[in-house]
Amino acid sequence: MSTQRLSIPSSEKLAFFSNMSTMVNAGLTTAESINSLLEDATGAMKIVLTGIAADLNQGKQLHVALEKYPKIFDGVTVAIIKAAEESGTIDIVLKDIKLTVKKDIEFNDKIKSAITYPIIIVIVFLGVLTLLLTFVIPKIASVFLKLKVDLPLPTRVLIFLSDLILHYTIPTATVSGIIILLVVLLFKTQKKLVMRFLLSLPVISSMARQIDLTRFSRSMYLLLTSAIPLYTALEYSQAVAMKQEVKDAITRARESVGAGKRVTDGLHGNKAIPSLMLKIIEVGERSGTLDKSMADLTEYFDYQVTTSLAYMMTLLEPIILVFVGLVVGGMMMAIIAPIYNLISQVGAT
DSSP states (O other): OOOOOOOOOOHHHHHHEEEEEEHHHHTOHHHHHHHHHTTTTTTTHHHHHHHHHHHHHHTTTHHHHHTTOOTTTTTHHHHHHHHHHHHTOHHHHHEEEEEEEEHHHHHHOOOOHHHHHHHHHHHHHHHHHHHIIIHHHHHHHHHHHHTTTTOOOHHHHHHHHHHHHHHHHHHHHHHHHHHHHHHHHHHHHTTHHHHHHHHHSSHHHHHHHHHHHHHHHHHHHHHHTTTOHHHHHHHHHHGGOOHHHHHHHHHHHHHHHHOOHHHHHTTTTOTTTHHHHHHHHHHHHHHHHHHHHHHHHHHHHHHHHHHHHHHHHHHHHHHHHHHHOOOHHHHHHHHHHHHHHHHHHHHHH
């Protein structure tokens, strides 16, 4: 597999930087640390460490070896390690990267935990729907057909779907597979277009902007504390944003700094950047503590995302339950209504 496509789980990435930090701070060189980690490595991690060890043995620097694996070590991480190697502060920087990776994992876990519940509800709903269409509906449909009862439209639709699944299983599965495959191909080939659409949805758009600002602030803090120039830090931080409006705001800020102006001069007037963020950055620029300002913003936006996720889930859970209840209830009514009519007719005679 190409080094460009290699990836490892976040937990292994955290373990890598944690172990590297411990070993380097204990007095081992980076090459000795990599070789030590290689002894117990398996899978993709072993391939990565083998490649890094080979580069280090050839006299290359660590950041040169890491940049061959862009899906594992992003541009921000590589830039920080490069600056640390040049300044001789690799031991300090590895600690900072370890903490940052840990915070990123915790941050992503919050997002994953928020979407887990809706996914479980949808899976359970699909299971109940399949159970009804494959076991309940066929038995009731056979009774209706024998009695030659006039059926309402919802009941006829359910019987049609049930027959489609039971009697045309292979064609139905084939068509469903083709649709799923087309969706996957669309996502892979037109990922930017699909993500742009998803990120433009009302609730998701606001959440994605807060996540982008959190990642931007955290990246800027890490880069600035590593003594990387502001212009370069903005250039690397731009890659962490998902929404185009946030990327454009960072681009304008970088252009402003390149023209000898302040960061806030480029951020003013952009709807993606909240006024509080502008004020904190402006204070940091004036006092020469922009890195600390970015740390404060990271904590603030992290809290905002956590609060927004909790609020969204509070609203989403009852909405999903009501939707599932209405659909399942509608299906049961489509089954019960003909039976009730049949009983009524028998009672009338």
